[in-house]
Amino acid sequence: MITRKIPTLLALPLLAVIICIIAGVPFIGQDVEGNQVGFLHTVVESGSVRMASAYIAVIFGAWLGQIMNKTGVTENIIKISAELGGDKPLIVTLVMVAAVALLFTTLSGLGSVIMVGTIVLPILISVGLPAISAACIFLMAFAIGLCFNMANWQTYSSIFELSIANIRSFEIYLLVATAVATLVLIFVEFKKNGIKFAFSAPVTEEKKNNQSLKGVRGVLAMVTPVIPIVLVAFLEIPIVPAFIAGILWILLFTSKSFSKAMNLLTQTCYNGITDAGPAVILMVGIGMLYLAVTNPMVKEVLNPFMVAVTPKSAVVYVIFFIALAPLALYRGPLNLFGLGSGLAALMAGVGSLTPLAVMAGFLAAERIQGVGDPTNTQNVWTANFAEVDVNTITKKLLPYLWVVAAIGVVLGAVNYF
Incomplete structure (x- = not known):
């Protein structure tokens, strides 16, 4: 994957099959009770639906995101946020960060x-930020939103086999730490580049929005990103119904007729599935890899190694996860969207760490992967759009993300040991 010889969507299922072959798991076979034990059934077939609840949540989240884009809700939130900042570059930047973070609690893809x-990005650059600074700030704002992204919560819940409430309680810490790191990054970049904190030239006028949302209906439509969060976080509604509620909410306040609402619903459904496609295929591979490393024959081979390397005290836990957090890059052993999904299950199975401690360590390392990995599609696109090197973004963000990961690990040790 690092040399870009094999794409991730192929590398993960291939790794799952190779692990089974090395451990001696048969292609097809049955035990004495007639249960299937071959990896074609137990890993490839079962693994393809192992993360079904997670990728269905991703699809519904992408569907809602498409409706927000098509109806102009996304654009209006950003434009109004920019207007609130006036001609003060710092205020514009902070409001943009808040708007992006809010949007990506719901948006995905x-x-x-x-x-x-x-x-x-053009708004940030127009207030005086260099392209590389604008790109990094945009990605950090994206990372803040990911902490409260409903689809991500469902993914982590499936991987760790923990409740959404457990995931949410720890993600709150990571959200605060990421937000503080983003503020530090903004002030450092402003000071380093000599940008005035106020009274800059006004933000350049954008062309008029053709999908301007006005009145009470417009305001209520722009509340859409908050709807799923409130339903899941405070009312404990399941994630997919929460997304459906968000879809119905935005249709209610943006549609001019029933027929137009149905046309929009159909079109955005297809587009949402397309948008979610890469994540869905990736999760199919993650499911296969998860079942491969938790296969009894594979666990028998790997357990002695896992017993030796899994931390057994809070101090070792902190050192282990902080020092190795960058291994979340390139779908590595601490990457939940790579090899880490299986490794996390093995660590929890050893018994030295509680499932909550394993969750905290891996979610902390995820902060580095989220917007630090140069193989992320969001990193590649942002670098290309801003005309900067994608590896330069990683180098600039890594110190901030590593500190956030370290804070997460320490909080994990405090709470779960």
Whole structure:
């Protein structure tokens, strides 16, 4: 994957099959009770639906995101945020960060990144930020939103086999830490580049929005990103119904007729599935890899190694996860969207760490992967749009993300040991 010889969507299922072959798991076979034990059934077939609840949540989230884009809700939130900042570059930047973070609690997929980025990045650059600074700030704002992204919560819940409430309680810490790191990044970039904190030239006028949302209906439509969060976080509604509620909410306040609402619903459904496609295929591979490393024959081979390397005290836990957090890059052993999904299950199975401690360590490392990995589609697109090197973004963000990961690991040790 690092040399770009094999794409991730192929590398993960291939790795799952190779692990089974090395451990001696048969292609096809049955035990004495007639249960299937071959990896074609237990890993390839079962693994393809192992993350079904997660990728269905991704699809519904992408569907809602497409409706927000098509109805102009996304664009209006960003434009109004820019107007609130007036001619003060710092205020404009802070409001843009807040708007992007709010949007990506709901939005997902490269299409949404492109939609938001093509509006936000020119605004940040127009207030005086260099392109590399604007790109990094945009991605950090995206990372803040990911902490409260409903589809991500469902993915982590499936991987760790923990409740959404457990995931949410720890993600709150990571959200605060990421937000503080983003503020530090903004002030550092402003000071380093000599940007005035106020009274800059006004933001350049954008062309008039053809999908302007006005009145009470417009305001209520722009509340859409908050609807799923409130339903899941405070009312404990399941994630897919929460997304459906968000879809119905936005249709209610943006549609001019029933027929137009149905046409929009159909079109955005297809586009949402397309947008979610890469994540869905990736999760199919993650499911296969998860079941491969948790296969009894594979666990028998790997357990002695896992017993030796899994931390057994809070101090070792902190050192282990902080030092190795960059291994979340390139779908590595601490990457939940790569090899880490299986490794996390093995660590929890050893018994030295509680499932909550394993969750905290891996979610902390995820902060580095989220917007630090140069193989992320959002990183590649942002770098290309801003005309900067994608590896330069990683180098600039890594110190901030590593500190956030370290804070997460320490909080994990405090809470779960």
